[in-house]
Amino acid sequence: xxxxxxxxxxxxxxxxxxxxxxxxxxxxxxxxxxxxxxxxxxxxxxxxxxxxxxxxxxxxxxxxxxxxxxxxxxxxxxxxxxxxxxxxxxxxxxxxxxxxxxxxxxxxxxxx
Amino acid sequence: xxxxxxxxxxxxxxxxxxxxxxxxxxxxxxxxxxxxxxxxxxxxxxxxxxxxxxxxxxxxxxxxxxxxxxxxxxxxxxxxxxxxxxxxxxxxxxxxxxxxxxxxxxxxxxxxx
Numbered sequence: 001x002x003x004x005x006x007x008x009x010x011x012x013x014x015x016x017x018x019x020x021x022x023x024x025x026x027x028x029x030x031x032x033x034x035x036x037x038x039x040x041x042x043x044x045x046x047x048x049x050x051x052x053x054x055x056x057x058x059x060x061x062x063x064x065x066x067x068x069x070x071x072x073x074x075x076x077x078x079x080x081x082x083x084x085x086x087x088x089x090x091x092x093x094x095x096x097x098x099x100x101x102x103x104x105x106x107x108x109x110x111x112x
Numbered sequence: 113x114x115x116x117x118x119x120x121x122x123x124x125x126x127x128x129x130x131x132x133x134x135x136x137x138x139x140x141x142x143x144x145x146x147x148x149x150x151x152x153x154x155x156x157x158x159x160x161x162x163x164x165x166x167x168x169x170x171x172x173x174x175x176x177x178x179x180x181x182x183x184x185x186x187x188x189x190x191x192x193x194x195x196x197x198x199x200x201x202x203x204x205x206x207x208x209x210x211x212x213x214x215x216x217x218x219x220x221x222x223x224x225x
Contacts, residue, residue, distance in 0.1 A: 035213075045214065098210070104155065
């Protein structure tokens, strides 16, 4: 187990297209978090799962964003009808119901 | 609303000098406070948390509830300490919001030789 992994590492898409990112957590971790980071800012919470249940979703997140974690393993984050303001680094993290110390490398999204 | 403020975007010191990265927070209740670090071309990683009262890589941080601060300190900075540092908070351990982090904007520390 080499830690939290994310795919793809980079994604360039045109405005209006849909994109999907994947996160594979550390295998025994039951909690999985998604964060977004824009240039010059700290990571911002988007949503998190405990096992397969999505427990919280940020009020800042528009309904164009959806996340799933089927079977409590990997998770996907989909953005529909992308906008230029969606350009950011999307980070995934996992934990064993405790402190978050394992982050993935991130997926950098560029919307042109 | 919960908030974390890191007033310095950039901090430069010389090797061997003391360093202090400031962090102030607002939260209703008793949060848990963390420092995260991101070295160049590496992923974000946990440096330390207030509840463990530990020293990692020579860094310490003391939670001051009266001043709502959690400043990160190191008495003698090293060149390898150059990195981006984020202060963060979450709800108390054991709660459902534990692990849901609110981050500050980060401070870029540069340690000159």
